[in-house]
Amino acid sequence: MLAAMTLALTACSGEAEEPEAPADDGMQEGDDPAAADLPEGSTMAELAEAGSIRIGTKFDQPLFGLQGPDGVPEGFDVEIGTIIAGELGIAPEDIEWVETISANRESFIETDQVDLVVATYTINDTRKERISFAGPYYEAGQSILTLASNEDIQGPDDLAGAKVCTVSGSTPEANLLENFPDTEVVPFGAYNECLDPLKNGQVDAISTDNVILAGFAADDDELEVRGEPFTEEPYGIGLAKDDDEFRNWINDVLEEIFEDGRWTEAWESTAGTVLPTPEPPAVDRY
Amino acid sequence: MDLISENLPALFAGFRLTLQLAVYSGVLALALGLLLAAMRVSPLRPLSLFSAAYVELLRNTPLTLVFFFMYFVAPQFGVPAFSFLWVAVIALSLYTAAFVSEALRSGINSVGVGQAEAARAIGLTFGQTLSQVILPQAVRSVIPPLINVLIALTKNTSVAAGFGLVELIGVGRRLSTANAGDPWVWVGVAVFYLLITIPAGLLAGVVERKVAFAR
Numbered sequence: 001m002l003a004a005m006t007l008a009l010t011a012c013s014g015e016a017e018e019p020e021a022p023a024d025d026g027m028q029e030g031d032d033p034a035a036a037d038l039p040e041g042s043t044m045a046e047l048a049e050a051g052s053i054r055i056g057t058k059f060d061q062p063l064f065g066l067q068g069p070d071g072v073p074e075g076f077d078v079e080i081g082t083i084i085a086g087e088l089g090i091a092p093e094d095i096e097w098v099e100t101i102s103a104n105r106e107s108f109i110e111t112d113q114v115d116l117v118v119a120t121y122t123i124n125d126t127r128k129e130r131i132s133f134a135g136p137y138y139e140a141g142q143s144i145l146t147l148a149s150n151e152d153i154q155g156p157d158d159l160a161g162a163k164v165c166t167v168s169g170s171t172p173e174a175n176l177l178e179n180f181p182d183t184e185v186v187p188f189g190a191y192n193e194c195l196d197p198l199k200n201g202q203v204d205a206i207s208t209d210n211v212i213l214a215g216f217a218a219d220d221d222e223l224e225v226r227g228e229p230f231t232e233e234p235y236g237i238g239l240a241k242d243d244d245e246f247r248n249w250i251n252d253v254l255e256e257i258f259e260d261g262r263w264t265e266a267w268e269s270t271a272g273t274v275l276p277t278p279e280p281p282a283v284d285r286y
Numbered sequence: 287m288d289l290i291s292e293n294l295p296a297l298f299a300g301f302r303l304t305l306q307l308a309v310y311s312g313v314l315a316l317a318l319g320l321l322l323a324a325m326r327v328s329p330l331r332p333l334s335l336f337s338a339a340y341v342e343l344l345r346n347t348p349l350t351l352v353f354f355f356m357y358f359v360a361p362q363f364g365v366p367a368f369s370f371l372w373v374a375v376i377a378l379s380l381y382t383a384a385f386v387s388e389a390l391r392s393g394i395n396s397v398g399v400g401q402a403e404a405a406r407a408i409g410l411t412f413g414q415t416l417s418q419v420i421l422p423q424a425v426r427s428v429i430p431p432l433i434n435v436l437i438a439l440t441k442n443t444s445v446a447a448g449f450g451l452v453e454l455i456g457v458g459r460r461l462s463t464a465n466a467g468d469p470w471v472w473v474g475v476a477v478f479y480l481l482i483t484i485p486a487g488l489l490a491g492v493v494e495r496k497v498a499f500a501r
Contacts, residue, residue, distance in 0.1 A: 011496070044386070046335060103459055103462070103463075106466075106467050107467065120341065125468035126463075126465070127466065130466055130467060131465045164449070168447055168448065168452075168456055168459045168460075169459030169460065169462060169463045170463065171463065173460065174463050174464055176458070177460070184372065185452075186450040187448075187450065187451075187456055187459070188448060188449060188450060189448030189449070193357075193358075193448075193449075194359060196358045196361065197357065197450065200361045202370065203450075232350070
């Protein structure tokens with residue numbers, strides 16, 4: 001163990017002077033091949049050298065990113081972020097989790113407040129103009145949650161004339177406005193703030209990605225997800241625009257973990273506790 | 287720039303709701319604030335204590351928290367769920383009334399105590415003293431702080447964006463999402479806020495000059 005650490009240290013200190021040699025050392029040692037393989041000057045090498053990473057995630061989404069009592073978020077997004085950090089040789093305790101909400105993810109990346117965003121972050125063209133996406137690592141779809149006692153709303157087709165709560169400025173809000181012109185969209189600040197108005201009868205339903213709704217329904221027998229998803233929401237990992245090296249590297253990591261079972265393991269220990277385990281999606285190297 | 291002109295109808299709808307919130311809440315807050323100020327200076331101890339407690343509680347609580355109480359706590363105690371607009375108007379009015387009351391009280395205190403004593407000496411009741419002697423003089427010194435309170439109220443309506451209302455900020459968020467976070471959206475939103483607050487400031491200047499008198 002000590003020997004391995006010494007070797008790793010020499011490898012690190014050698015890196016600055018002799019770019020070629022340390023990579024070989026690392027490979028032979030087999031200690032942490034991914035971290036040692038990183039190209040000089042790349043974002044990955046910088047992060048690995050710093051030994052820490054700032055990852056933006058949600059703090060209010062059960063199953064994906066929900067802040068626990070110790071302040072550290074838990075969920076599938078957090079697992080994916082942890083795996084990527086691990087591939088850079090960064091330990092889970094050296095990850096700084098930054099809360100990002102739907103409305104501020106692009107600007108957090110652009111202003112370099114986070115290195116990555118793994119936050120139920122739908123890949124779309126307008127966002128690609130400001131940031132880049134690796135992934136997708138999961139395909140969600142927008143769906144409807146209502147009270148179990150509600151007889152009128154059985155699925156997306158019954159939304160005409162209904163009041164539907166969602167988050168102000170989110171993609172689900174934009175989808176509702178576009179697909180259901182006869183629906184009154186009621187925006188709140190966070191998805192969990194929609195629950196009280198739903199139970200008080202101030203809104204008829206909540207709409208966002210099925211996985212988020214499933215988290216609420218899993219915690220509360222009064223709530224039910226109704227109907228099939230009506231959109232495709234590929235969740236990607238947000239990073240600085242045009243950092244293609246970093247993007248390709250994350251895509252490689254994702255394909256690796258789709259194959260070796262770590263992705264399935266991460267899913268089953270988090271969202272998989274209430275949702276069926278899907279097939280991993282195909283990475284989109286646009 | 288084109289973005290603003292293309293989305294004028296949406297921005298205008300948000301502007302209307304913001305104006306509605308500001309005007310409804312402003313009227314209610316002025317009425318409630320006047321009542322609270324009258325209670326505060328009244329000779330009846332319980333009334334003045336109640337008013338003082340109310341003002342201290344609301345003035346020292348973040349507005350967002352007042353909204354949270356209205357939406358998530360009050361319904362648990364059987365308060366019926368109104369429309370989102372009226373819940374927001376009530377929250378804004380309750381909060382702003384505390385500041386109105388303080389502005390009025392400082393105005394009332396600025397009127398010499400001899401005025402009140404003289405009014406009582408000629409047999410006016412407390413209500414008559416307040417409405418016919420003290421307040422007409424107090425108005426002159428409370429116009430600037432009251433307009434400040436109302437301008438703050440106009441800006442505070444933006445808190446309602448997180449509570450089911452698509453006012454200017456809510457419209458801004460929608461347009462921002464639809465246009466990849468184009469910063470011009472927020473320039474447009476700011477201009478519409480200024481359309482309310484700058485005329486309010488100018489109006490304050492005019493009213494102040496109208497009621498001014500040489501001491």
